[in-house]
Amino acid sequence: MKILIADDEPMQRELLAGFLLKQGYAVSTAADGEEALVLFQREHPQLALIDHRMPGLMGDALLVEIKARNPLARVIMITAYGEVGTAVTVMKAGADDFLEKPIDLTQLLEKIQQIEQDLDIADDVAEVAETLAAGPLPMEIxxxxxxxxxxxxxxxxxxxxxxxxxxxxxxxxxxxxxxxxxxxxxxxxxxxxxxxxxxxxxxxxxxxxxxxxxxxxxxxxxxxxxxxxxxxxxxxxxxxxxxxxxxxxxxxxxxxxxxxxxxxxxxxxxxxxxxxxxxxxxxxxxxxxxxxxxxxxxxxxxxxxxxxxxPLRRRREDIPELVAHFLKRYARRPTRVGLETMDLLVRHDYPGNVRELEHIIQRSLTLARGTVLQPKDLPEEVRQGPQVHQGALQERLDAMEREMLSAALAQVDWVQTQAAERLGISERVLRYKMGKHGLQRPKD
Ligand SMILES: Nc1ncnc2c1ncn2[C@@H]1O[C@H](COP(=O)(O)OP(=O)(O)OP(=O)(O)O)[C@@H](O)[C@H]1O
Ligand SMILES: [Mg+2]
CATH class of the missing domain: 3.40.50.300 (P-loop containing nucleotide triphosphate hydrolases)
Incomplete structure (x- = not known):
C-alpha cells in the first residue's frame, strides 16, 4: 500500500516515514498541503496521513481536495491532543479516522492494517454487488x-x-x-x-x-x-x-x-x-x-x-448515523446533538457497543432540558473522553522516544554526533537515552 504523509514538522514526518517504511509500506512525504496535493496526483496513494494544522493549505482543505480527486482514498487526520471538536469536524469533513498527538505507533499500525483489510473488502463487496441484486434491506439497519x-x-x-x-x-x-x-x-x-x-x-x-x-x-x-x-x-x-x-x-x-x-x-x-x-x-x-x-x-x-x-469502536463512522437513528426513535420532540456532544460520542469506546450507544441516547434525552443534547447530558464516562492513564501515557511517550532515537540513528548510520544534532540533544543525553532504551548499532 502507498501512503502519503503531510506534516510541516520534519521530525514528526521522518519518524512516521521511517516507521512505515520499516513496516514495508511505500511512503512519500510532503512538508505542506500544496506539495502533498502534487504528490497525491502523481503517486495515487491509497492512504494519506495529514497533520490537521499546517501552514498554507490547511489539513481540512487538503482533505477536501484529496477526496474530491479520489473519494476512495483513505485519510487519517492527525489532530492536536485534547482539542475539543476537531475529531468530529475532521470526520464530518470526510476523514476516515483521526489520531491524536503524540501518535501511538502501535495504534497507527492497527488503523492502517484495518484500512488495508477494508480496501480488500471494498473490492470484494464491489464484486459481490455486481452479481447480487442488492435491494433495500427488509429492516432498518x-x-x-x-x-x-x-x-x-x-x-x-x-x-x-x-x-x-x-x-x-x-x-x-x-x-x-x-x-x-x-x-x-x-x-x-x-x-x-x-x-x-x-x-x-x-x-x-x-x-x-x-x-x-x-x-x-x-x-x-x-x-x-x-x-x-x-x-x-x-x-x-x-x-x-x-x-x-x-x-x-x-x-x-x-x-x-x-x-x-x-x-x-x-x-x-x-x-x-x-x-x-x-x-x-x-x-x-x-x-x-x-x-x-x-x-x-x-x-x-x-x-x-x-x-x-x-465492534462499534472499529466502525466509528457509523456513530453519527446511529445517533440520528436513535434520536428519531426515542426523542419526543425534534432534538439535535451539539458539535461538542457528537465529538464526545464519536470518541467514546463503547464496550457495550450499539446497545450502549442506544442507552446513552435514551438516557441523555431524559436528562436534556432543551432540544439540543449537551455534553452535560452525557454519562460521566463519555463526557470525560478517552482516558489516558498515567502509565499508558508514559508508555506511549517512551515508545515514541525510542522510535525517534532509532530512526535518527539509522539515518546517519549510527554516527552519534550527527544523530544528537538532528535530535537537538547533547551527545551525553543521547548516550544516556540509548542506554535506557537498550539501543545498539545493529550488527550486519
Ligand atoms: N446496525 C444497527 N442499526 C440499528 N440498530 C442497531 C444496529 N445494531 C444494533 N442495533 C440495536 O442495538 C441493540 C442491540 O442489538 P442486539 O440485541 O442485536 O445485539 P446483540 O449482539 O444481540 O447483543 P447481546 O450480545 O448483548 O445479546 C438493539 O436495540 C438493536 O436494535
Ligand atoms: Mg443478543
Missing amino acids: IGSSPSMQETLSVARRVADSPWSVLIQGETGTGKELIARLIHLLGPTPDAPFVEVNCAAIPENLFESELFGHEKGAFTGADRQRRGRFELARGGTLFLDEVGELPPLLQSKLLRALQEKRIHRVGGERDIAVDTRVIAATNRDLRAMAETGAFREDLFFRLNVLDVELP
Missing part, C-alpha cells in the same frame, strides 16, 4: 462503514442457504438484529422466527424447552407441549448465547442437527424438523472448542457459515 457493508453482504449471501449460521460479535453489536435479517432475507420470511436464549433457561428445563415433552413425562408435565425446535418448523430457530449451552444439551442439539429429527421428552417417536438454525455468541467459540469447553463437533455443525459483527 445502520451500517455504511466498510466493515458493516461486508457483514451485510455476507448476511445476504448466507440467507438463502439451508446451512447453520454462527454469528459472532461482542455484546450489543447487533447479533440478534442480523439473525432476524438473515431470516427475513431467506426463502421463508413469513415462517416463524423462534428465539432461545441459552443463558436464560434453567438447565433442568432446557431439554423440554427445546424439544418439548409429552404429557406425564415428568412431574408437572400435565399436558403435552411442543418445544421451540418444533415451533420453528419451516422457519428459523435462533439459539442466542449458544456458548452457554450445558454439555448434555450440546450433545442432544448436535444429534438433532445431524439427524434433522427430534423427540419430545418422554416421547416415543421421532419428529422430523426442517428448521434452519442460526446461533449467536459473544464468546470465542472456536477457542472454547479447542480447550474442550464446547463440543468441537457441535461447533463445526453450527459454524458452517459464519458472520462476524465488528
